Amino acid sequence: MFRRRSDLPFASDTSAWFLPWMVMLMVFFAGLTMAGTLSLNSMLSRWSRSISGSLTVQVIPIEENSRVDKKKTQQEIQNVLDILRKTVGVASANVLTDSQMKELLKPWLGDTSLLDDLPMPHLIDVQLIPDADVDLDMLKALLNKNAPNASLDVHKLWLGKLIKLVKTLDLLASSLLSLVIATTSVIVIYVTCSSLAVHKPVIELLHQTGAHDSYISKQYAKRTAVLAAIGAVTGYLAVLPILFLLSSLASDIQGGLLSEARFDTASWILLSLVPVLAVVLSTLTAYWTVQRTLRRML
Amino acid sequence: MNVPNVIEFDSVGLRYGQGSEVLKDVSFALPAGSFHFLTGESGAGKTSLLSLLYLAQSPTRGHIKLFGKAVRNIARDDLPEIRRKIGVVFQDFRLLDHLSAVDNVALPLRVAGYDEDEIKKRVAELLMWVGLGAHLNAKPPTLSGGQKQSVAIARAVINRPHILLADEPTGNMDDKSATRLMRLFVELNRRGTTVVIATHNEGLIKAFSYPRMHLTNGRLTIYPVGYSPDQPYLRTEAVRV
Secondary structure (H helix, E strand, O other): OOOOOOOOOHHHOHHHHHHHHHHHHHHHHHHHHHHHHHHHHHHHHHHHHHHOOEEEEEEOOOEEOOEEOHHHHHHHHHHHHHHHHHOOOEEEEEEOOHHHHHHHHHHHHOOOOHHHHOOOOEEEEEEEOOOOOOOHHHHHHHHHHHOOOEEEEOHHHHHHHHHHHHHHHHHHHHHHHHHHHHHHHHHHHHHHHHHHHHOHHHHHHHHHOOOOHHHHHHHHHHHHHHHHHHHHHHHHHHHHHHHHHHHHHHHHOOOOOHHHOOOOHHHHHHHHHHHHHHHHHHHHHHHHHHHHHHOOOO | OOOOEEEEEEEEEEEOOOOOEEEEEEEEEEEOOOEEEEEEOOOOOHHHHHHHHOOOOOOOEEEEEEOOEEHHHOOHHHHHHHHOOEEEEOOOOOOOOOOOHHHHHHHHHHHOOOOHHHHHHHHHHHHHHOOOHHHOOOOHHHOOHHHHHHHHHHHHHOOOOOEEEEEOOOOOOOHHHHHHHHHHHHHHHHOOOEEEEEOOOHHHHHHOOOOEEEEEOOEEEEEOOOOOOOOOOOOOOOOOO
């Protein structure tokens, strides 16, 4: 006999029908944007972790009469190692073995014997003491003087450029997310205001029977939460397969930047917060809109 | 014993927009537990006067006091508590078509935060009493005019209001049902509710001996029991039913 239902006839609100669709789109776009930001940041932190605190010195083989002079090249490498090991802040300096070189080049050249015939440069992996302030200008000058065929590759330089790029993309993504949040709020405000105008006589009756504004606002908030939840869950379910596909494609690419652009557990948890936040945002916006509008009524 | 006034109007005027005043210099005081009929031609201002009483409007001028408090000074957040003490039967019923008769009547109790068991008991009892026991779950569009009016009246009295205002409450009823509902109002009045009933039904006014507030072009005159606007100086015989 007693069935608890909303006192307001929301079923007749045609303007509310498109709310779940809009929330679905917003969650979809927000999910994609956030996924992009999270994967870029994850890639950056992986690279940063593996690269910071290290340097690479490249020694080009010395040639005499179009042939590699192994003895002179070995001497050059030794000179470089001596300089590096005496440099303040250097923890270790090791020449990469042929097999390590082959492993590094495999993604680009494949598993081929071609590498044995090519005059490959020798790479020296230099590990720095954490937080050490290495005088790179002085190191460069010393290498130029004592080992002219050696060049110093400071990862910080290009990592800095990468960080700048990612930060710009982050900013872009944040702007996009702000736009999505603002759009969702505007849509909820519009739908709620339309509904309040349509149901003004019912609201006046509720006021007359002694209803506080919060009694009416809660009913709107509850209705908006349900509509937003339908849209948010649908949007999330729509974006998930795309993210799985992109994540799987990225991890299939070996040795590239993209292979590092994958999601970890924290990213998936953050991503699953998008629909929850969409529902919370919509609900609070509806509640606040009703409260604000009713304040202007007697 | 000095009975406090629950309603006081002092030189109250009301106009809509830039139009002429629909209520002019209305002054009166109704003591707690009084019963008055409100009469007047159509357009005389009966519904406007009632709307000031149930706080749907503010007067353009003058002062209104309800329960001893100046309406002008009541904070917006305190209005619901005042309104809960006022039951209203609207001329057009104002029932919510998407809710059942039970849920319509339960509305004042729900907004006041009563628990569902209490609501269930009180609503079912009252709807049985007004003869709607067989239509508890019926939606208003499926009810007749008289049945809708009964639901509207039940909603107005379910909260045992301190003031009951009714705008043509028996307009769609036969004489037998009208008398039955009037007895409900009388019973509420005996229990202390101040009642004001706007009506055109002279038979009802004659049948129940209560004073009459009469509006003519927005001006109010109060006639004691037995006096009427047609014969203001002659006492007619009042019949108590």
